[in-house]
Amino acid sequence: MTGRERHRLSGVAQIFPGENRLSDESLNRFVTEKLADLEKRDLRRTLRATGRAHGASVRRGQHELVSFACNDYLNLSQHPEVIAASCAATRALGAGAGASRYVTGNHALYAPLEQSLASLKGTEDAIVFGSGYLANIGVIPALVGPQDLIVMDEHCHSCLFAGAKLAGSRIIEFAHNDAAAAEDLLARHRAQHRFSLVLTEGVFSMDGDRAPLAELLASARRHDAWLMSDDAHGLGVVGEGRGSGTVAGQPLDIPLQMGTLSKAVGTYGGYLCASRAVAELIRNRARSLIYTTGLPPGVIAAATKALEIIATDKALVARPLAAARHFAAIRGMPEPQSPIVPILLGTPTRALDASAALEERGFLVVAIRPPTVPEGTARLRCAFSSAHSQDDIEGLAGALSKVLASL
Ligand SMILES: Cc1ncc(COP(=O)(O)O)c(C=O)c1O
Incomplete structure (x- = not known):
């Protein structure tokens, strides 16, 4: 009896003695060797309950x-008003969204959250994703493809690289925060491609420094490229809470402003703030938005309340950076930017x-x-x-x- 016949007879795949052992062995050998190698190099990670x-x-x-x-x-995950908003939404609408936003998961709490994000970032529209990671792997391939060029900071977050790889575009990295190097790459390579995207973080997650967004935006415009900034670590803590796209009180007109609701906003989810037309295309083309379940109502309500606090409580928003600066001053380090x-x-x-x-x-x-x-x-x-x-x-x-x- 062939494997396929057995499967048909039983209705479920069965493993018979002696079968598939070879693949079990190679899998076990692969994972054991890989883990031992990580351990030897002090690179093995451990999850600890905290x-x-x-x-x-x-x-x-x-x-x-x-x-x-x-x-x-901003410790907003612990804020009584944020928790109360989350509890009220959960009681009213349930613990989960139940389906993709395109089926029944697009509960009424999404629209006010997207309006708050667009208003804080000064864009026409915003679109909320399940997470920041999902936003990056959805937005980038929806905008560029194999004929296109992505010029990105070498220190970009893993999910920006994941999005860029999914797009299948040509990827060229520039030295960290070196706007002149980005300009040079665009000058040399842009013309050979249909479209070009420039990717950076607004505040770098592991370095804490801020990107030269004004210079990158000017270069991108000169070469007909689109700047996309990931403001995961900027929203709520720099630019008077509006994020890294606000410099000296003035918003830069960055066409693609991505970020997350899981850091200063204290909840979960990701977003893209952009023009109405771009947001509409993303709504239609981003796979990680369409083919995934919507966020739970409690998460959305909590994020909306947290954004309200960020938009109004200037003293709170100033505290994290002041704390970092106090620490750096004690240690005689350069003044932190985040x-x-x-x-x-x-x-x-x-x-x-x-x-x-x-x-x-x-x-x-x-x-x-x-x-x-x-x-x-x-x-x-x-x-x-x-x-x-x-x-x-x-x-x-x-x-x-x-x-x-x-x-
Ligand atoms: C720069 C940056 N972008 C994106 C993400 C992903 O965001 P999320 O945690 O919402 O998936 C993170 C978080 O780890 C980040 O640091």
């Missing part, structure tokens, strides 16, 4: 730690050791290793939030000095 406690504190096992690892920069302050340590082992030593002293600061950051630049990433007190900040600075001296 619960939010109060303010900036988290609980890991028996220990309470002051966390400098969280992207909830609430993210990296401490470069070089090897994964040094970064892991420093992180473990800080944890022993009551601070959670994660070690960031390749491939998240380039080889030789493993680091501690300190993320400051509105929940950090002076004592927290000064405590971390003191503990870090001791830990670095002992490495």
